[in-house]
Amino acid sequence: MEQKCPSCGSCGMPMKKIEDFGGRSLENKYCVHCSDDEGNLTATFEGIVNYYTDDFIKQRGLDVDQARKLAEESVSKMSAWSS
Amino acid sequence: MERGKREQQKEQTRQRILEVAYRKFAEKGIEATNTADIASEAKLSHGAIFVHFKTRQEIVLKVIDDFGVELSVHITKSVGHSRTPRSILLSFTKALTKFEAFYIELLLVLPKLPENVQGSLLLVQNGFAHYLLPAVKREMEEAKFKRLGESGIMNSWFALLHYYMTNRNWYAPNKSLLKKLGKKIVNEYLELLNINK
Numbered sequence: 088m089e090q091k092c093p094s095c096g097s098c099g100m101p102m103k104k105i106e107d108f109g110g111r112s113l114e115n116k117y118c119v120h121c122s123d124d125e126g127n128l129t130a131t132f133e134g135i136v137n138y139y140t141d142d143f144i145k146q147r148g149l150d151v152d153q154a155r156k157l158a159e160e161s162v163s164k165m166s167a168w169s170s
Numbered sequence: 171m172e173r174g175k176r177e178q179q180k181e182q183t184r185q186r187i188l189e190v191a192y193r194k195f196a197e198k199g200i201e202a203t204n205t206a207d208i209a210s211e212a213k214l215s216h217g218a219i220f221v222h223f224k225t226r227q228e229i230v231l232k233v234i235d236d237f238g239v240e241l242s243v244h245i246t247k248s249v250g251h252s253r254t255p256r257s258i259l260l261s262f263t264k265a266l267t268k269f270e271a272f273y274i275e276l277l278l279v280l281p282k283l284p285e286n287v288q289g290s291l292l293l294v295q296n297g298f299a300h301y302l303l304p305a306v307k308r309e310m311e312e313a314k315f316k317r318l319g320e321s322g323i324m325n326s327w328f329a330l331l332h333y334y335m336t337n338r339n340w341y342a343p344n345k346s347l348l349k350k351l352g353k354k355i356v357n358e359y360l361e362l363l364n365i366n367k
């Protein structure tokens with residue numbers, strides 16, 4: 088399934104247009120927000136986790152500690168941050 | 171060469187197991203499907219399953235992971251061009267229709283699944299929030315919608331949608347709930363937000 092529908096290996100954002108890919112290259116595993124023009128990962132685990140934690144709290148009203156835990160758990164599974 | 175071919179076959183079998191598992195989970199329920207069901211449907215011996223996955227739970231988690239990615243992409247593709255809350259919500263329900271049976275099964279067992287799986291579904295919903303929230307806020311600015319906080323906007327949508335989905339048997343027995351009632355659910359939600367003139 089993965090090959091058919093690429094999503095950023097760092098933040099999980101679906102990449103549907105060439106502009107969504109870092110460096111506008113379909114070869115890039117990471118999105119434009121997470122990598123530089125050469126396709127090198129620039130995002131940090133902490134940064135992505137903070138981003139989702141804030142959203143879970145503000146947009147969904149989750150418990151503050153649980154929001155961070157769920158964000159950490161799910162971001163850890165992204166290919167850039169697993170293993 | 172030979173080795174490459176073997177690897178390729180192994181990968182194909184792995185994919186087949188995942189596809190069959192997805193289908194069985196959607197048809198029969200995630201908890202009610204065991205590895206023997208998956209093996210027989212995939213025309214494999216029961217033992218062959220465990221060459222690819224250590225446990226049943228590993229299959230469940232991988233299927234849900236792949237589903238999350240695919241649903242996310244599907245939603246982004248389908249919602250991406252919509253501007254108004256109505257068209258965004260209709261595109262969302264339409265995108266979800268293809269995955270309806272599995273999504274319902276997932277909702278039913280979600281509280282019992284590991285937190286990283288729960289988090290994955292939150293990530294999918296998070297992507298959607300980035301389309302819906304700005305559109306709803308525009309209507310608020312124009313005084314067409316009541317002023318609600320972000321979590322009120324998002325959670326009342328999912329509350330209503332998930333209520334209908336988990337009680338599908340009451341509303342659309344043996345057929346697609348979203349095909350039958352997708353529009354009605356969207357209308358009911360928008361009625362909640364609308365300021366009555």
Ligand SMILES: [Zn+2]
Nearest residue numbers: 095098118121
């Ligand atoms: Zn990214």
